[in-house]
Amino acid sequence: xxxxxxxxxxxxxxxxxxxxxxxxxxxxxxxxxxxxxxxxxxxxxxxxxxxxxxxxxxxxxxxxxxxxxxxxxxxxxxxxxxxxxxxxxxxxxxxxxxxxxxxxxxxxxxxx
Numbered sequence: 001x002x003x004x005x006x007x008x009x010x011x012x013x014x015x016x017x018x019x020x021x022x023x024x025x026x027x028x029x030x031x032x033x034x035x036x037x038x039x040x041x042x043x044x045x046x047x048x049x050x051x052x053x054x055x056x057x058x059x060x061x062x063x064x065x066x067x068x069x070x071x072x073x074x075x076x077x078x079x080x081x082x083x084x085x086x087x088x089x090x091x092x093x094x095x096x097x098x099x100x101x102x103x104x105x106x107x108x109x110x111x112x
Contacts (some may be wrong), residue, residue, distance in 0.1 A: 002109070009033050 008014055009029035018026045090098060103109050 002103075007033065 006014065009026070009032075010016070013029075016022070090101065093101065099109060102111070
């Protein structure tokens, strides 16, 4: 969240100069890191949380009574317009917290 750090994508990666011969390998390592490794912990926690919600007998009964459309709305939202009134809490946030919220939702640090 705003800080920079160096991550070696392969052993001794900081000592390897990226050239035209190895750039495809570098890009593959970069993609692997950002789309797999960097979210592995969050994905594992989401998976565990989803498992916790869906495995006990009472919770299983509750989920069995849901329609697929209901589960879709729980995971993806209703598709209705976003109500600005639901976001009133943002008015009271500091500029730094607003930037953090913007980054969380859009992966963009500042407005264009």
